[in-house]
Amino acid sequence: MPVAALLGDIRHRLQTSGIDTSEHDARLLVADSLAVEGSDLRMAEILDLTVAQMLERAQTGSPRTVGDVRNDLTVLAARVSRRIRREPLQYIVGHTCFRYIDVQVGDGVFIPRPETETVVQAGIDMLQDAGVTAPRIVDLCAGSGIIGLSLGKEIPGSRIWAVEMSREASVWTLKNRDALVASGDISPERYRFTLADATDADTLAELNGTIDLVISNPPYIPESEVPQQPEVADWDPDVALYGGSRDGLRIPTEIIRRAFSFLHPGGALVMEHDISQAEALCASALETGFTHARTGADLTGRPRFLVARL
Structure with a gap:
């Protein structure tokens, strides 16, 4: 999935649940769950990269396997669901x-x-x-x-x-x-x-x-x-x-x-x-x-x- 599409989908779901800070929250949830920087997200949008391509470019430690990425996306999906239920963003990411x-x-x-x-x-x-x-x-x-x-x-x-x-x-x-x-x-x-x-x-x-x-x-x-x-x-x-x-x-x-x-x-x-x-x-x-x-x-x-x- 393109990063821009992923962000757009999460942003829309948060907006629909009444969250005024949907843009900020979507970016923070994606960046924190996938262990990338906000700048990585912005570059991926500019270059129209997929999630896999962004992670490859942003890789700084041991290469993540396909299974690792799937686990990260599962974590992200669970976190988005928690935010939709209006749990504070800070509780979700833990800091x-x-x-x-x-x-x-x-x-x-x-x-x-x-x-x-x-x-x-x-x-x-x-x-x-x-x-x-x-x-x-x-x-x-x-x-x-x-x-x-x-x-x-x-x-x-x-x-x-x-x-x-x-x-x-x-x-x-x-x-x-x-x-x-x-x-x-x-x-x-x-x-x-x-x-x-x-x-x-x-x-x-x-x-x-x-x-x-x-x-x-x-x-x-x-x-x-x-x-x-x-x-x-x-x-x-x-x-x-x-x-x-x-x-x-x-x-x-x-x-x-x-x-x-x-x-x-x-x-x-x-x-x-x-x-x-x-x-x-x-x-x-x-x-x-x-x-x-x-x-x-x-x-x-x-x-x-x-x-x-x-």
């Missing part, structure tokens, strides 16, 4: 990108979003502004671990304590930690993980008053606002989505209080939130005892995270 890390994700863990990359950058900026080169950081509601792991990779002198209460999510936290340890980007001494409730006053209480930065992407969606996307509503774990109250503020407010205990004078909190919660969470931070609180915007200009300093 996604976040800043400078390839993140492993799957059933039971929240999929990192691009807006959270902005939260990580805000944390880095706060530390740089304070002149802290070897920061002590607590990542609350760690999920896949990607916030704390990104900070560990990008700030070589940092020490990170990550907290997550979901056993299902913690499987992915540890997988991602182990991958970065294996690559040499972090060490087990610099990244410590605790399976616990991030809002519990006893969790990592020995760190109270010693932390430079608390950073968090807690559950914050108002319980009155169930997401419309099937990929979110049906697949992202509820424990990672909903903020524990009709307005979604209960858990974020508890994170503010816990962060206040962790931080030393001059320390900072950076926390992602819903676009409807900026005013309430700034007020909550000031009422808790933070001396400064402001709202940060995501790349689309929406109010998406709290920045508070003692």
Whole structure:
């Protein structure tokens, strides 16, 4: 089958199932399943190559047999069927990108979003502004671990304590930690993980008053606002989505209080939130005892995270 025809068929099937990103998803599914690059797909379309011809041109390791190619196409067909059922693309291929890390994700863990990359950058900026080169950081509601792991990779002198209460999510936290340890980007001494409730006053209480930065992407969606996307509503774990109250503020407010205990004078909190919660969470931070609180915007200009300093 010509590569262009294969892509066109998958794209049409995804479009018919209501997927807006059918072009992107079709290309990623084909490239990942056949172990080729996106550039290989584009060249195959230009040259009107068949799948076999493309694989021959793209071959970099041991030659694949006809049986290997058939197995790859069987895997591709199964993955397309899963995507048509609106399973998230990231779960299907088993990974996604976040800043400078390839993140492993799957059933039971929240999929990192691009807006959270902005939260990580805000944390880095706060530390740089304070002149802290070897920061002590607590990542609350760690999920896949990607916030704390990104900070560990990008700030070589940092020490990170990550907290997550979901056993299902913690499987992915540890997988991602182990991958970065294996690559040499972090060490087990610099990244410590605790399976616990991030809002519990006893969790990592020995760190109270010693932390430079608390950073968090807690559950914050108002319980009155169930997401419309099937990929979110049906697949992202509820424990990672909903903020524990009709307005979604209960858990974020508890994170503010816990962060206040962790931080030393001059320390900072950076926390992602819903676009409807900026005013309430700034007020909550000031009422808790933070001396400064402001709202940060995501790349689309929406109010998406709290920045508070003692």
